Every structure is written in C-alpha cells, then in structure tokens.
Amino acid sequence: MLSVIIIIALTILVLAAAILAVQTTNLVVAVISAGLVSLMASVGYLFLSAPDVAMTEAAIGSGLSTIIFFYVLNRVRGKDHG
Amino acid sequence: MEVLQITGGFVSLIGAVFLFLGSLGIVRMPDSYNRIQTGTKATTLGTLMFLIGVGLYNPSWFPKLIVLIFFILFTNPVSSHVLARAAYSIGTELTKLTVVDKLKDSRGEDIDA
Amino acid sequence: MVRKIFVIILLIGLGWFFYGMADSFHGSDSLNMTASYYAENGAEEVGAANLVTAIVVTYRGLDTLGEVTILFLTAAIAAFFLKSKEEFSKRDVKPSSELLQTAAGMLVPLIFVLGVYVFVNGHLSPGGGFQGGAIIASGLVLLLLSKPLQKVNSRFFALVESFSGLFYVGIGVAGIFLAGGFLDNSILPLGEFGTLLSAGILPVIYILVGLKVGSELSGLLTKFQETQEEN
C-alpha cells in the first residue's frame, strides 16, 4: 500500500515540476524545477530497485547539470538585469 | 531486541513529525527569513531522528548512518546561512511584523558575517 | 483558440494511446535470453558483486568507452569556445563569508574522499566512474565557490584526463594480446568474490573512468570561472 502511494506521489511531483519548468518565465525557477524533476525521478529509480541509475541521476542530473546551468547563466546575463 | 526495534520506530515517528512541522512551517511563515529558519532547524532535527530510528532498527547500518548524520549536520546550517545572506543582500522584503533589523545599514552593501 | 483545441485533441489522443499501451502491458516473469545469461553467468565470469557494473564495463565495455569519448568531445568543444582572459584576477566579485570558507576547508577533502570511495567501490556497491567523477567535480565547485578568485591549474586537469584516457585504451589493447580480445576482463586474476581487489580489470577501469570524468568536468567548470568577464 505504502509503495503505491510513494510511486503516485513521486509521479505527481515530477509532472508538476516539469510543467512549472516549462511554463515559468524566470530562468532561475526553471532550472531549479528541472533539478526537482531529476531529484524526484531519482527517488523513483531507487524505489524501483535501481540504485545505480538513482545515483547517476542524483549526481549528474540533479547536481552537476544544475551547477553548470548556473555558471552559464552567470556568464550570459547582462550588466544590470537578471 | 524487540525493545530496540520499537524504540527505533518511535524515534523515527517523532522525526517524521518534525519533518512535517518543518514543511508546514515553510508554508505558513510570513517571509523568506522565517521560512529559512524553520526549514533548516526543524527538518535537520527531523532527519537526524529518523535516521537514528532506522539505525536502531538495523544496528549494522550505524557506521554509514553516522557518516550521513555528520554530513547533514555540517552542510545544512552552512547552506541556510549562505542563502539567508544572499537573500538579504539582494533586498528580499522583510515581513511587516519585524521589530528590529540590525543589519539595516549594510543592506545592499557588503555584509561581512 | 483553434490552436488550443488542437492541442487538447492531441493530448487526449496521446493519453488514449498510452492508456492502451499501459493497459495491455504484462510484465514478463522470466528474463529473456541475453538477460538470463548475464544473470546466471555474470557473477561467475566477471567476479563483480554489482552485476550492473559487470555488464557496463565488461560485456558492454565499448559503450562505456564511447560515452567517455562523447564527454571528452563536449569538454573539448566548450574549452575551445571559452578563451582565457588575461585580466581575470581583477574581477570584482562579492567575497564569500567566513563561515562558508571555513566549511569549505573542512568539507572539500571529505567530498574528494567520498568521490574516490564511490568509484573505487564501483564493483561492490551502486556507483562507479561517472558518479564518482561528478562528485569530485562538485568538490572543486565548492572550492571555487568559497574563493571565487582562486587560480586553479587547468593544465593539471588536462594532464590527468589525457593520461587516464590513454591508459584506458591501453588496457583495452593489452586485452587483445594477453586475453580474448579488446577490453577483456581476464588479464588480471578474478580474486575473491566481494572483496575490494577482485573482479579482474574492472576496478582499474573504473578508477581511470572516474579520474577522467572528474578532471574533465573540473576543467570545464574552471574554464567557466576563469573566463568570466566583469559583470
């Protein structure tokens, strides 16, 4: 019973975060939402007993790609807005 | 053995309640600074208690859990400190209920913590 | 308006299509031929406690080499476009707080140790070269965040990355002469199942992949930091 609830909750959060990432106009919010998608998907992978995939998704999808996105955003933003 | 397991269950339950209170706090609190403080303190305590509860149920996991607990204890306050400092220096609004703001002179300038 | 109706109809159609697929899905109880071969003989032939690692590094070793090559190409192209600026150290950034600097001094070695643990234990626990490399690069990010004007020697990263890539291919070629073929696992003894020094060539390859990925990503992030103009 708990397992079904966990999977449904994770799916709802992934979908909502993905919609927010597409719909928002603020780039910071979009990148954080994309990170949240990876985070929840990673818990889902772990739940489906794939710890390797979960660790890859957490380390690369949620961690490093968010960091690289912010470095790139920092480079491309102008002098006074952003 | 049974006593240890039931103790672990109770400790995890209390930890889960603290997690819930922390997440309720970030919805109910009026401004970002209050949210930072409730979202750090309550959830840190909640996670620690939950992990200790899991460790009491499975005593062989304790070495790895202690590493995890120390990691959370070190990293969580630092991240909330950096976030609060950034929020203040970009001029996030304080709530109207604020009584005293000792950093007011340095807002927008360099804040040396 | 017409467009919205079109989108809604498309969504309903896709939903119907996927519902049909999900409804007619039956999970199979038995593995297919390849999977059952891996499941039955993998632990015995490769000697790794983590079967995913065994498949990724030995049976499908060429795929891993291809992935590492793609990552190398990405880093190389990014580095090609990010030219270094001479007046780097004159940049005016907000200094980090003392708390963050102290915490970084304590945590960075810990993070490096965690990364090394992840890729050395790749054949025993979840994890492996890519994850460990990403963790090592994250440790470097923490270092850069605490001291934004710190000069990091990017030649060192290039050197580590080239040599680990070279050794990876070299081990693969050595397999042709000493064992059955390219990237063959059995040029080192399998050892005792479940210990650190086991599974033949697999830990060595994962250490090389971890070093390569970590130094590549670190070099990429350092490039971003170094070529940042004043904002």
Place this chain on the structure above:
Amino acid sequence: MADTLFLIAGGIIILSLFVAAIRFFLGPDPVDRVIAFDVLTIISISLIALIAHEAGRGIYLDVAVVYGLLSFLGVIVVAKYLERGL
C-alpha cells in the same frame, strides 16, 4: 508493532513532501523556491532511508550520502548566483 510505526512515519513523510511542494509551486520569490527545494531534498533523504529500511538493503544509503552533498552544493550555487558572487 515497529513495522506499523514505520508505516505511519512513511505516511507522514509523504504528506510533508506534498506540503513542502506547495511552497515550491506558490513561492513568489526564487529564494522561497530554493528553500522549498532544500526542504524537499532533506525529506527525500529520509524517504531514501525509509526505502532502504523497507527493502532491507543498507547499500541504498550510499545514494542518500550523495543526495546530502549535492543538495548542499545546489543551494549554495543558487545563492551565490543571486548575490552575484559566482
């Protein structure tokens, strides 16, 4: 007895996941969303510990350590980006 307690704790954790997500989706400021992201990660660490407990595999806790590290770094990177200290 202990299993029932863990089941109730799991239910509360799922509930708090949703409650924290409310602030993530409402949050007027990027700072609020970052706080919610941090809280969601910390709750996820507990959820991973719960999954490891239910599956009886201590090896899953490795993933939780990686989580703890990366959520910390993500929050710091966003904060430094916002205050132009990157």
